[in-house]
Amino acid sequence: GAVAGGGGGGPPPMYSEGLPLIGNILAFMRDPLALVRRGHAACGGVFTIRIAHKRMTFLLGAVPHAAFFRATDEQLDQTEVYRFSVPVFGKGVVYDAPLPKRLQQFRLLSLSLRVNMLETYVPMMVAECEAFFNAWADEGEVELFDALSQLIILTASRCLMGREIRENLFGQVSRLIHDLDEGMQPLSVLAPYLPTAAHRRRDAAREELRALYTPIIKARRAADADRAAGADAPAAPDDMLQTLLESRYRDGRAMDDNEVVGMLVAALFAGQHTSSITSTWTGLELLRSPTQLAAALAEQDAVRSTFGDELTYASLGAMNVLHRAMKETLRMYPPLIFLLRSVVTPRPVGGYVIPSGDVAMVSTQVSGRLPELFDEPDVWDPERFAPGREEDRRAPFSYLGFGGGRHGCMGEGFAYLQVKTIWAVLLRTFDLRAVGPLAAPDFGAMVVGPKGATTIHYRRRVPRGGDPAAAAA
Numbered sequence: 001g002a003v004a005g006g007g008g009g010g011p012p013p014m015y016s017e018g019l020p021l022i023g024n025i026l027a028f029m030r031d032p033l034a035l036v037r038r039g040h041a042a043c044g045g046v047f048t049i050r051i052a053h054k055r056m057t058f059l060l061g062a063v064p065h066a067a068f069f070r071a072t073d074e075q076l077d078q079t080e081v082y083r084f085s086v087p088v089f090g091k092g093v094v095y096d097a098p099l100p101k102r103l104q105q106f107r108l109l110s111l112s113l114r115v116n117m118l119e120t121y122v123p124m125m126v127a128e129c130e131a132f133f134n135a136w137a138d139e140g141e142v143e144l145f146d147a148l149s150q151l152i153i154l155t156a157s158r159c160l161m162g163r164e165i166r167e168n169l170f171g172q173v174s175r176l177i178h179d180l181d182e183g184m185q186p187l188s189v190l191a192p193y194l195p196t197a198a199h200r201r202r203d204a205a206r207e208e209l210r211a212l213y214t215p216i217i218k219a220r221r222a223a224d225a226d227r228a229a230g231a232d233a234p235a236a237p238d239d240m241l242q243t244l245l246e247s248r249y250r251d252g253r254a255m256d257d258n259e260v261v262g263m264l265v266a267a268l269f270a271g272q273h274t275s276s277i278t279s280t281w282t283g284l285e286l287l288r289s290p291t292q293l294a295a296a297l298a299e300q301d302a303v304r305s306t307f308g309d310e311l312t313y314a315s316l317g318a319m320n321v322l323h324r325a326m327k328e329t330l331r332m333y334p335p336l337i338f339l340l341r342s343v344v345t346p347r348p349v350g351g352y353v354i355p356s357g358d359v360a361m362v363s364t365q366v367s368g369r370l371p372e373l374f375d376e377p378d379v380w381d382p383e384r385f386a387p388g389r390e391e392d393r394r395a396p397f398s399y400l401g402f403g404g405g406r407h408g409c410m411g412e413g414f415a416y417l418q419v420k421t422i423w424a425v426l427l428r429t430f431d432l433r434a435v436g437p438l439a440a441p442d443f444g445a446m447v448v449g450p451k452g453a454t455t456i457h458y459r460r461r462v463p464r465g466g467d468p469a470a471a472a473a
Ligand code: HEM
Pocket: 106, 109, 267, 268, 270, 271, 272, 274, 275, 278, 330, 335, 336, 339, 340, 400, 401, 402, 403, 404, 406, 407, 408, 409, 410, 411, 412, 414, 415
């Protein structure tokens, strides 16, 4: 039960269950979300749970969220909690870099995710989607999660990693990414350097990836030098790799090869599972909602009559039904269910002070379902985000699909374009329906996606090789 923390500047209340220490560990391992919900019911929006030797302080509700997201890096730090990423992203990259350098690296990464770059990514996303879905039969069933995971890594490799990788080395690189992925499991969070076979493969893959990139980066730097000297050289490519190569730290230094590769891997990892999962849930819910599906189809017709058949940054921006469907999906099924920081300086919130040394925790999953933040929180209802609806009444930091504050997601715009492109192409090309019951979330995964079958049935409206006029008749 709850032990009162006293407020008035004291530490938050402690919540504990069962046997001291062991009870909490068991409850957390069995079902962390249920434990957090019970803590919230007993103590309110701020409380501490002791798990092993760690004090974890949970922050639930708009005011507690603000205390988390408005903090500076000097107050709430990410270094400790994201240390497990260092062997994957590499030495001297983001969470392994001292804070001033890390913040510059994030700023340089953000240059490749700004609107002008997003506009250039759209045709690449569209081309990848069309090629991918063109390879499907005229009719059949498919596991949506598997299919969209493949498609998203193809798109990411084109927009982020560059044409050289996408066109010549894709098979090799996807194998290396798989090995990096396998080296980033829950065990690796606790003990990132444990000499397991998976960790050895992870380290070998990171090294191989760098070696693979060495000649590519060398050629790009040579072409940059030629262009700078006014010599004949092809135009600079429009991708994240090129933006990183051209970017400079404040002291004028360029990133070295290892830093460039590390930033690419970091961006890939931030976007890969999150986007695959979100595009899958969005479709699984949309295909089970006759009204939303009808609205999404009508929206495609309306957008085509305004913008023509081509999918562009502007036409995707006009797809509000799809936008709200994805936003609502992230409220109910956030792939990153916990966000963590170490408390460096005592952090006041709601009459308490969280002591330094605690781990501050936000649960996007629990908070997305809080009735104090969202009416009927277990109902998938994209219309809740329609203009003039409850959104206007919500406090800042109620909605946490992309986190918030200074470390809010940098890829939000990219992710919306990616997911909307996929569903625009699918809805325009096929008649679709969901098969079987809706999957449940796999809360045991690092990035939480659907567990089990995600089957859909598709039928091409215009059979391949068929004549559109004949098909319409
Ligand atoms: C951070 C979610 C896609 C790049 C975050 C955070 C969340 C999030 C919740 C905050 C983490 C924290 O506070 O500790 C998502 C979801 C996505 C998505 C749900 C897809 C639907 C992407 C993509 C990219 C990306 C496609 C890049 C191409 C980043 C980066 C950060 C971040 C670089 C760290 C920002 C910082 O710490 O300053 N994301 N993300 N994300 N995301 Fe995303």
